[in-house]
Amino acid sequence: MRLGPHPQPLRRFAVRYAHSLAVSGAPPPRVCHAALARKLARLRFHSSNPALTNSIERGKASARPASNFSKRPIITAERLTIGYGETVVLADLDFAVPRAGVFAILGGSGSGKSTVLRHLIGLETPMQGTILIDGKPPVRGSGAPAYGVLFQSGALFGSMTVAENVSLALRKWTRLDAHAIDTIVRSKLRLVGLEGFENHLPAEISGGMKKRAGIARALALDPPLLFLDEPSAGLDPVSSAALDELIRTLNLSLGMTTVIVTHELPSIFSIVDDCILVDRAARGIIARGNPAALRDGSTDTRVHAFFNRQSQAA
Numbered sequence: 397m398r399l400g401p402h403p404q405p406l407r408r409f410a411v412r413y414a415h416s417l418a419v420s421g422a423p424p425p426r427v428c429h430a431a432l433a434r435k436l437a438r439l440r441f442h443s444s445n446p447a448l449t450n451s452i453e454r455g456k457a458s459a460r461p462a463s464n465f466s467k468r469p470i471i472t473a474e475r476l477t478i479g480y481g482e483t484v485v486l487a488d489l490d491f492a493v494p495r496a497g498v499f500a501i502l503g504g505s506g507s508g509k510s511t512v513l514r515h516l517i518g519l520e521t522p523m524q525g526t527i528l529i530d531g532k533p534p535v536r537g538s539g540a541p542a543y544g545v546l547f548q549s550g551a552l553f554g555s556m557t558v559a560e561n562v563s564l565a566l567r568k569w570t571r572l573d574a575h576a577i578d579t580i581v582r583s584k585l586r587l588v589g590l591e592g593f594e595n596h597l598p599a600e601i602s603g604g605m606k607k608r609a610g611i612a613r614a615l616a617l618d619p620p621l622l623f624l625d626e627p628s629a630g631l632d633p634v635s636s637a638a639l640d641e642l643i644r645t646l647n648l649s650l651g652m653t654t655v656i657v658t659h660e661l662p663s664i665f666s667i668v669d670d671c672i673l674v675d676r677a678a679r680g681i682i683a684r685g686n687p688a689a690l691r692d693g694s695t696d697t698r699v700h701a702f703f704n705r706q707s708q709a710a
């Protein structure tokens with residue numbers, strides 16, 4: 397974080413925040429967020445790191461009644477047309493991502509799921525239409541990343557240890573000292589079950605552990621929004637189920653919104669609250685809602701085929 401006019405008090409709060417994460421293995425109680433926010437407000441602190449500011453705001457918001465909190469969507473997309481060059485991949489998308497849940501972008505291979513995600517995080521510019529995240533266009537540019545992202549390719553830097561990979565954003569975008577960064581990195585790795593693997597190189601851990609390290613890296617700046625593109629692709633069913641559990645736990649305990657792209661039906665039915673199903677031939681959304689409800693209730697043969705292919709065989 398870029399420290400404002402009162403660096404020392406802020407640093408103390410940040411370290412206490414990190415310490416709380418490290419000691420309990422979980423984020424500090426919500427009241428800590430609110431207290432931190434109040435103290436920072438008294439210090440008239442304005443962070444230039446939107447991720448941290450959002451995190452604090454989220455903490456304040458989480459002290460509100462859940463009903464008010466969850467009703468406002470965190471992302472809205474209207475009349476969104478996206479593609480590359482002259483080629484339209486998906487047109488006229490309208491959808492809203494509810495706050496503090498797990499939202500999935502589903503569809504067949506090549507249907508445009510990653511393309512939607514790349515637009516939501518501001519990597520690509522829509523051909524038409526709008527995307528608003530908390531009322532503002534996606535954050536682009538060279539500042540601190542406002543969202544946590546695990547890309548489909550998801551590569552860690554092979555020459556860096558797991559801890560160095562996770563610490564990258566903290567070193568680049570905050571002025572925390574080495575001890576505070578180390579504390580935060582350890583707490584993130586504990587959160588994803590990788591305590592003790594700090595000094596391993598990516599080549600020395602399994603595929604599932606790499607995914608979890610990637611999630612720890614995405615969580616480094618406490619983002620209010622986490623985007624995961626096929627986090628369990630290539631994992632065995634047991635590792636995949638463990639990863640699902642981790643994603644759900646992070647979502648519940650940190651109160652963050654998770655947007656996930658996945659093909660895995662067991663994951664979809666176990667962790668996803670709400671989804672859109674995109675279709676390449678239709679060039680748009682062919683279904684939306686809760687996946688289990690769509691599986692059981694949709695009369696659209698394409699939707700039925702998507703949600704029943706493996707569950708029928710199982």
Ligand SMILES: Nc1ncnc2c1ncn2[C@@H]1O[C@H](COP(=O)(O)OP(=O)(O)OP(=O)(O)O)[C@@H](O)[C@H]1O
Nearest residue numbers: 480481485503504505506507508509510511512548
């Ligand atoms: N950078 C790019 N430039 C041009 N076309 C692209 C680019 N990335 C993807 N596409 C095209 O856009 C379409 C949608 O691709 P996308 O990667 O979004 O699909 P997907 O649903 O994520 O597929 P998968 O499940 O295989 O990951 C495909 O036809 C793909 O070839």
Ligand SMILES: [Mg+2]
Nearest residue numbers: 509510511548
């Ligand atoms: Mg993809």
